[in-house]
Amino acid sequence: xxxxxxxxxxxxxxxxxxxxxxxxxxxxxxxxxxxxxxxxxxxxxxxxxxxxxxxxxxxxxxxxxxxxxxxxxxxxxxxxxxxxxxxxxxxxxxxxxxxxxxxxxxxxxxxxxxxxxxxxxxxxxxxxxxxxx
Numbered sequence: 001x002x003x004x005x006x007x008x009x010x011x012x013x014x015x016x017x018x019x020x021x022x023x024x025x026x027x028x029x030x031x032x033x034x035x036x037x038x039x040x041x042x043x044x045x046x047x048x049x050x051x052x053x054x055x056x057x058x059x060x061x062x063x064x065x066x067x068x069x070x071x072x073x074x075x076x077x078x079x080x081x082x083x084x085x086x087x088x089x090x091x092x093x094x095x096x097x098x099x100x101x102x103x104x105x106x107x108x109x110x111x112x113x114x115x116x117x118x119x120x121x122x123x124x125x126x127x128x129x130x131x132x133x
Contacts, residue, residue, distance in 0.1 A: 008071055008073070010056070010058075010072065010073070010074060011056050011074075011085060012056070013052075013055060013056045013057075013083075013085065014056075014057065018084070019052075019053070022049055022052060022053060022082070023053060026049050026053070029041075030046065045081070048079055048081045048082045049082055051077040051079050051082075051083070052077055052079060052082040052083045054077060055075075055076050055077035055079070055083050055085070055086065056074045056075075056076060056085065057074065058072060058074055060074075060075065061074070061075040062074045062075060063075070076089070078090075
């Protein structure tokens with residue numbers, strides 16, 4: 001275990017149900033779409049699935065890290081569509097920027113203003129039902 005109480009473990013996407021489903025049925029999906037519609041799925045979708053199948057696999061690249069022991073750190077696809085690991089990581093990084101860099105340095109207040117349902121419709125040209133909302 002590391003100094004901070006955690007230890008690096010390589011994630012293994014090939015053991016998940018999603019990975020197995022994509023690996024086993026991707027070719028079928030691409031062929032069926034071509035025969036049904038007359039054209040295939042867009043190229044970026046096909047590439048996204050292919051990159052997902054390579055994400056986190058040792059056969060598709062890794063970095064060798066030596067600290068107290070030697071670790072193999074696999075490369076990620078950095079995708080946003082199919083890969084749940086990379087999508088979650090990007091969402092976390094996007095949310096961390098305003099929380100850590102922007103908001104602490106600026107004074108701000110959060111206000112929430114609510115109007116009753118009947119008043120929300122006034123001035124929009126919409127007719128409010130007589131039974132109420």
